Amino acid sequence: MSSSxxxxxxxxxxxxxxxxxxxxxxxxxxxxxxDKPLQIEANRMSADDIRKVATFEGEVVLTKGTIxxxxxxxxxxxxxxxxxxxxxxxxxxxxxxxxxxKDGKEAVWVDGEALRAEYSERTERVxxxxxxxxxxxxxxxxxxxxxxxxxxxxFSVRAGxxxxxxRVRAIIQPKSTAERPAGEAPAKPAAAPFTPAAPATQ
Numbered sequence: 001m002s003s004s005x006x007x008x009x010x011x012x013x014x015x016x017x018x019x020x021x022x023x024x025x026x027x028x029x030x031x032x033x034x035d036k037p038l039q040i041e042a043n044r045m046s047a048d049d050i051r052k053v054a055t056f057e058g059e060v061v062l063t064k065g066t067i068x069x070x071x072x073x074x075x076x077x078x079x080x081x082x083x084x085x086x087x088x089x090x091x092x093x094x095x096x097x098x099x100x101x102k103d104g105k106e107a108v109w110v111d112g113e114a115l116r117a118e119y120s121e122r123t124e125r126v127x128x129x130x131x132x133x134x135x136x137x138x139x140x141x142x143x144x145x146x147x148x149x150x151x152x153x154x155f156s157v158r159a160g161x162x163x164x165x166x167r168v169r170a171i172i173q174p175k176s177t178a179e180r181p182a183g184e185a186p187a188k189p190a191a192a193p194f195t196p197a198a199p200a201t202q
Contacts, residue, residue: 066098070090083122086120087118095112130144141168143158
């Protein structure tokens with residue numbers, strides 16, 4: 001009787017893939033992520049060493065430091081100069097990464113989801129396709145395509161051609177009083193213009 005495949009961590013670099021996935025990310029939003037090992041867990045895995053392609057299927061979890069991506073299927077390929085490209089599909093694919101803290105503030109997370117995601121080591125970008133959504137702190141953007149640049153924390157959002165409204169959506173929360181720089185106060189209403197009184201008539 002054949003047994004069902006067991007879910008176990010696939011520690012990249014310790015498998016027959018050799019160095020296919022062993023190259024660390026350059027810089028990322030959380031800079032410590034670049035020194036962390038890439039790990040993938042899945043129910044099934046197949047590899048083509050000649051084409052330098054690895055396919056992971058079944059409750060796939062990709063992690064590297066604070067970076068985490070979950071999907072039903074992830075295909076990883078090795079390109080020029082040893083950089084890797086991961087293409088993930090799922091319903092949905094989910095992506096998460098912590099941003100470096102700035103100005104003494106607590107670090108926040110970037111969360112994204114879509115039906116398909118592409119993650120590139122070379123460009124340090126995550127692209128989300130179809131029913132895409134990204135949140136950062138309490139801000140949110142939605143569209144059929146979202147590009148997230150990890151180095152610059154830049155977002156680009158586009159609506160799809162087949163969407164009903166053909167528009168993107170963004171929710172930007174107001175800055176709280178605690179987040180305002182020291183000494184900064186809400187703007188006061190402008191004073192009414194001064195009008196000199198008319199001279200008294202004799």
